[in-house]
Amino acid sequence: MQRSTGLGPHEESILEPPLTAVPIVTARSNATADSALVNRAKLGDIEAFTAIVERYHPRAVRFARGLLRNQQDSEDVVQEAFLRVYRALPRYEERQRFDAWLFRILGNCCRSANATQYRREVVDVDDEVALERVAAPETTDGRFELEFGDEVRRALAEVPDYNREIFLLHHIEGFSYEEIEKMTGVRQSALKMRVKRASDFLRAKLAGVYRG
Amino acid sequence: MMSRMHRVPRLAAATMKSLVVMVLVAASVTRQAGAQAAVQQATDLETRLAQRLDAETHASVMKVVDSARVQQLPVEPIVSKALLGATFRQPSAVITQSVNVVFQRLVASRDALAPTPTPGDIRAGAEAIALGVPSKTIRDLRSTFPDRSMVVPLAVLGELVANKVPVDRAVGMVRELMRRGASENQLVAFSEKVRDDISKGTSPSEAIATRIQGLIAILPTAPAVNVDAANVNGAGFQNADGRKKP
Amino acid sequence: MAEPHDELLNRAINELRTLPPLDQGAVSRIVDAAARSRDAGAAEDLDFGEPRRGRFFRLPAVIGIAVAAAIVGFVAGVQLLGARFFDPTDSRRTAVGRAVESTLVKPAALVPPNVDAALTSTQFVFKSRVAHRVTLVGDFNDWDATATPMTRESGGALWWVNIPLSAGRHVYAFMVDDTLMLTDPDAPETKDPDFGVKGSVVIVGKP
Numbered sequence: 001m002q003r004s005t006g007l008g009p010h011e012e013s014i015l016e017p018p019l020t021a022v023p024i025v026t027a028r029s030n031a032t033a034d035s036a037l038v039n040r041a042k043l044g045d046i047e048a049f050t051a052i053v054e055r056y057h058p059r060a061v062r063f064a065r066g067l068l069r070n071q072q073d074s075e076d077v078v079q080e081a082f083l084r085v086y087r088a089l090p091r092y093e094e095r096q097r098f099d100a101w102l103f104r105i106l107g108n109c110c111r112s113a114n115a116t117q118y119r120r121e122v123v124d125v126d127d128e129v130a131l132e133r134v135a136a137p138e139t140t141d142g143r144f145e146l147e148f149g150d151e152v153r154r155a156l157a158e159v160p161d162y163n164r165e166i167f168l169l170h171h172i173e174g175f176s177y178e179e180i181e182k183m184t185g186v187r188q189s190a191l192k193m194r195v196k197r198a199s200d201f202l203r204a205k206l207a208g209v210y211r212g
Numbered sequence: 213m214m215s216r217m218h219r220v221p222r223l224a225a226a227t228m229k230s231l232v233v234m235v236l237v238a239a240s241v242t243r244q245a246g247a248q249a250a251v252q253q254a255t256d257l258e259t260r261l262a263q264r265l266d267a268e269t270h271a272s273v274m275k276v277v278d279s280a281r282v283q284q285l286p287v288e289p290i291v292s293k294a295l296l297g298a299t300f301r302q303p304s305a306v307i308t309q310s311v312n313v314v315f316q317r318l319v320a321s322r323d324a325l326a327p328t329p330t331p332g333d334i335r336a337g338a339e340a341i342a343l344g345v346p347s348k349t350i351r352d353l354r355s356t357f358p359d360r361s362m363v364v365p366l367a368v369l370g371e372l373v374a375n376k377v378p379v380d381r382a383v384g385m386v387r388e389l390m391r392r393g394a395s396e397n398q399l400v401a402f403s404e405k406v407r408d409d410i411s412k413g414t415s416p417s418e419a420i421a422t423r424i425q426g427l428i429a430i431l432p433t434a435p436a437v438n439v440d441a442a443n444v445n446g447a448g449f450q451n452a453d454g455r456k457k458p
Numbered sequence: 459m460a461e462p463h464d465e466l467l468n469r470a471i472n473e474l475r476t477l478p479p480l481d482q483g484a485v486s487r488i489v490d491a492a493a494r495s496r497d498a499g500a501a502e503d504l505d506f507g508e509p510r511r512g513r514f515f516r517l518p519a520v521i522g523i524a525v526a527a528a529i530v531g532f533v534a535g536v537q538l539l540g541a542r543f544f545d546p547t548d549s550r551r552t553a554v555g556r557a558v559e560s561t562l563v564k565p566a567a568l569v570p571p572n573v574d575a576a577l578t579s580t581q582f583v584f585k586s587r588v589a590h591r592v593t594l595v596g597d598f599n600d601w602d603a604t605a606t607p608m609t610r611e612s613g614g615a616l617w618w619v620n621i622p623l624s625a626g627r628h629v630y631a632f633m634v635d636d637t638l639m640l641t642d643p644d645a646p647e648t649k650d651p652d653f654g655v656k657g658s659v660v661i662v663g664k665p
Contacts, residue, residue, distance in 0.1 A: 044432065044496070045432070046393065046431075046432040046489060046492070046493055047393055047395055047432075049489065049492060050395055050485065050489045053485050053488050053489060054480060054482075054485050057480060057481065057484060057485055057488075058477040058478050058479070058480050058481075059477065061478050061481070061484075062474075062475075062476075062477055062478060065478075066474060075481075075484055078484070078488075079484065079487060079488050079491065082488045082492070083488065083491055083492055083495060086492040086495070086496075087492075087495060148469070148473065149473050149476075152470045152473045152474060153474075155470075156470075156474065168474075171471050171474075172471065172474050172475055199464075199467055202467060202470055203464070203466055203467050203470075206466050206467075206470055207466060260600055264600070264602075291600070292597045292600070292601070293652065295600040295601050295602070296597070296601045296650065296653065296655070297652075297653055298601070299595065299601035299602070299603065300601075300653055300655045302653055306652075306653065309652075310652035310653065313652060314652075332624065332625065332626060335626065336626050336627065339626075339627055342651045342652075343648075343651070361625075363625050363626040364625055364626065364661065364663055364664070366626075367626045367627035367661045368661065370627065371627070371646060371659065371661065374646075374648065375646070395663075395664070396625070396663040396664045397482055397486075397663035397664060398486070399663070400661045400662075400663045401486070403661065404646075404661075407646045411646075430489075430490050430493045430494070431493075432493065
């Protein structure tokens with residue numbers, strides 16, 4: 001499933017994701033459905049707004065957990081973002097894709113939260129205790145997945161905020177550089193550099209952990 | 213409290229991934245509506261029954277299944293009832309009788325939910341009837357909401373009635389909540405809260421009278437005036453001290 | 459996605475893409491807060507200043523439809539006698555379990571047009587230190603005691619399984635060590651109208 005595309009190391013390549021990849025909810029497939037829901041929500045239809053929240057809440061939580069310094073704030077920050085979205089709905093215009101608009105607001109909320117919260121909490125104490133208690137897992141694969149997942153998150157938390165945010169928007173939430181440029185106002189070339197720095201950092205960190 | 217939220221999904225990360233695949237596969241599988249799939253399902257159903265029932269019971273259950281198919285009623289409730297009986301080692305005659313009763317409930321449900329109920333609607337109606345909801349009540353609810361899915365409202369209605377909430381009051385509640393735009397999940401949450409209150413000793417009437425206030429307060433079509441219990445619906449709603457409001 | 463040879467980074471990306479289950483409690487809190495802010499007539503500029511940290515609402519969580527994480531240990535365990543005669547009509551209520559609902563977001567393209575068939579992942583949890591084998595039985599798996607084994611975290615007391623359920627009412631129970639059928643004390647109980655046997659009820663909403 002991996003193939004050589006002849007592209008340079010810093011250019012984007014189009015790959016088939018590995019079979020076990022979790023599919024990204026692509027914006028295209030949701031565009032029409034979003035449009036109808038958003039229009040209804042703008043008119044005050046609370047059930048349409050509920051549907052919008054249900055549709056995006058897991059992604060918003062995923063993003064917030066990746067970006068926030070203090071993961072325990074995730075729920076609060078996501079809630080604040082959705083409330084802002086709700087209050088700003090009358091002013092939302094369809095020119096911009098809804099999810100891009102949502103994530104712009106969410107990103108701002110996360111950044112504000114990070115600015116006021118300098119405590120760095122990579123792994124919460126209870127989690128460590130829980131991990132130690134997993135003495136004899138069912139399969140070795142399961143155990144390896146568990147460790148790898150936590151290592152990834154620890155490493156991600158060490159990536160500087162401004163690089164991490166763009167990395168998450170691009171590689172995890174699936175926004176293109178062009179879309180992110182519109183969302184953040186940062187030039188595409190600068191965005192690519194941030195993603196590269198985050199990627200290099202993660203790769204190095206994880207390779208160091210799993211050497212050999 | 214906050215840390216609990218992501219701890220469990222983390223520990224089950226690998227399972228979550230396979231579950232995503234499983235749910236996606238399940239969702240795509242259910243879209244198959246071809247004749248081939250129908251034939252295959254029929255065979256599987258027979259196999260499922262044959263594996264767990266003796267020959268005599270299997271034959272009589274299959275007769276009821278065939279009747280249901282002819283009438284275009286969902287057959288799963290019949291299969292499920294038969295296999296429940298098998299698991300609990302019920303006598304053959306009891307299983308046979310019970311699947312016949314299920315069939316009759318399905319017919320009654322389909323008629324009450326006319327003209328075009330979905331299989332899920334029919335199943336839900338049959339279960340509500342089994343729990344004590346009269347067909348007429350189902351028919352009335354359907355006529356109020358001719359285009360909405362009845363699956364969750366009927367499940368909630370059935371549970372309320374099973375918890376000894378008087379039928380008129382229970383359907384009045386469900387109808388009012390639906391009219392005010394309660395989502396299906398809100399309906400489910402409402403019924404669970406009512407059930408919890410009742411299990412802690414609150415009377416059914418008090419439980420629903422209280423819990424509906426909480427839900428009405430946040431629903432979009434709240435009236436301009438203060439919501440008073442008696443204004444919710446005219447179907448015999450009482451205020452807290454038991455007197456009927458005029 | 460990263461470069462083709464960048465296996466480690468790709469694995470990391472895959473890991474980070476894991477979506478948490480839909481937290482219906484949080485969704486309800488958000489919608490409740492939004493409705494209240496509308497009623498209060500709050501107006502807001504589309505600005506990006508400091509979030510008002512002091513005003514996060516914590517409305518009471520929606521009971522029952524909560525995220526899978528809300529597993530707090532209960533005290534009671536299951537008491538099993540080794541040679542217990544199988545009596546499924548005896549619903550011994552010493553067991554502890556809870557049905558908790560979690561919902562996964564499905565891409566819009568895969569949501570089936572037949573809404574009856576849409577499935578919600580639902581977690582069932584059962585607590586026992588002494589059981590050797592626990593399976594879930596219910597109207598979704600033909601009441602087959604071999605169909606849905608539950609998993610226990612090593613060294614722990616909690617058995618669990620996730621299964622996709624269609625919307626509506628479902629009845630279930632736990633089969634312990636192939637001998638004892640137990641209802642879920644944290645769920646509403648029901649008596650089958652035709653056989654009189656007891657089971658537990660879960661109502662599944664829209665995914």
